[in-house]
Amino acid sequence: MGKPSTFRIALLAAAAVIAASVIVVFVDYRRDISLARERVATGSLVTQTPCGPIEYATLGQGKPVLIVHGAGGGYDQALDFSALLAANGMRGITMSRFGYLRTPLPADASAAAQSDAHACLLDALGIGKASIIGVSAGAPSSIQFALRHPQRCSALVLLVPAAYAPRPADAAPVATPRGTALLFDSALKSDFLFWLMTKAARRTLIRAILATPPALVDSASAGERSRVQKLLEHILPVSSRRTGLLNDAAVVNSIGRYPLERVSAPTLVMSTADDLFGTFDIARYTAAQIPGARLVTYPDGGHLWVGHQDEVSAEIISFLQ
Numbered sequence: 001m002g003k004p005s006t007f008r009i010a011l012l013a014a015a016a017v018i019a020a021s022v023i024v025v026f027v028d029y030r031r032d033i034s035l036a037r038e039r040v041a042t043g044s045l046v047t048q049t050p051c052g053p054i055e056y057a058t059l060g061q062g063k064p065v066l067i068v069h070g071a072g073g074g075y076d077q078a079l080d081f082s083a084l085l086a087a088n089g090m091r092g093i094t095m096s097r098f099g100y101l102r103t104p105l106p107a108d109a110s111a112a113a114q115s116d117a118h119a120c121l122l123d124a125l126g127i128g129k130a131s132i133i134g135v136s137a138g139a140p141s142s143i144q145f146a147l148r149h150p151q152r153c154s155a156l157v158l159l160v161p162a163a164y165a166p167r168p169a170d171a172a173p174v175a176t177p178r179g180t181a182l183l184f185d186s187a188l189k190s191d192f193l194f195w196l197m198t199k200a201a202r203r204t205l206i207r208a209i210l211a212t213p214p215a216l217v218d219s220a221s222a223g224e225r226s227r228v229q230k231l232l233e234h235i236l237p238v239s240s241r242r243t244g245l246l247n248d249a250a251v252v253n254s255i256g257r258y259p260l261e262r263v264s265a266p267t268l269v270m271s272t273a274d275d276l277f278g279t280f281d282i283a284r285y286t287a288a289q290i291p292g293a294r295l296v297t298y299p300d301g302g303h304l305w306v307g308h309q310d311e312v313s314a315e316i317i318s319f320l321q
Helices: 006-041 075-087 111-124 136-148 180-184 191-200 202-208 214-218 222-233 242-253 279-289 309-320
Strands: 045-049 052-059 063-068 090-095 130-135 153-159 267-272 294-298
Touching: 006 191, 045 111, 052 075, 052 111, 063 075, 063 111, 063 136, 075 090, 075 130, 075 309, 090 111, 111 136, 130 136, 136 153, 136 242, 153 309, 180 202, 191 202, 202 214, 202 222, 214 222, 222 309, 267 279, 267 309, 279 294, 294 309
Parallel strands: 063 090, 063 130, 130 153, 153 267, 267 294
Antiparallel strands: 045 052, 052 090
């Protein structure tokens, strides 16, 4: 038997490298997804209400503030801001909306039904009245809460709201960056694919899923880059959020005009001019329609208001206080 050819040796070496790489990727994925599942399995409670089971977490004492998360979230998405509220003498309440984590999707998962579930959660916590912060896809149910339960809404904050604004007949209710639809039908269906993209195509996710110009993140402070990375990582496990994501898409894509002129709660509306989901025009329209609403905008920052976290937080806290 002759000596192995140089080509065969190279081929075997390449196969060994590929096999080793696959093993490393698999081990890393199993570790990260296990940590993600463990993270969302702790730190929250589930309460039974007339509106169905609702997962939630609370932090702090004082004036209650209900934080309504955006698409891809859950009770965990707003825990850091809840801690900031607690540090400023308020009680932060976060929940998982319909179809997210341990809150099931009911037969009626409309924004109106979700707003009633917000009231059901307050009932379960013995809270008569609260301020409400609706972020992105959390805006429709937050607006509905102010309309359907005005006596229970102390104040309304809408941050980069995915809501209604007049548009051309052939335009989508909310803009989507290039590639969002493709990722919705691929990476957002699979824990592994999404995890892999956080490692190999992070900039694509920042643009198409987080609707923020990647260059803004590249030039941001270390703290802001860390916040964006944490938001990306906390979409995992995406399999536990997929039902909620699908419902959010249905709600936002069919949203019509709400009677905003009937909102009686003090209202703060905030957005950025370069939000790739196009919430800037929505925010301006919404603030113009709600009596006495305050509008705060920034020239940049994308959907995650990158570079303005401290300003946004201070503005909201000052408003609520």
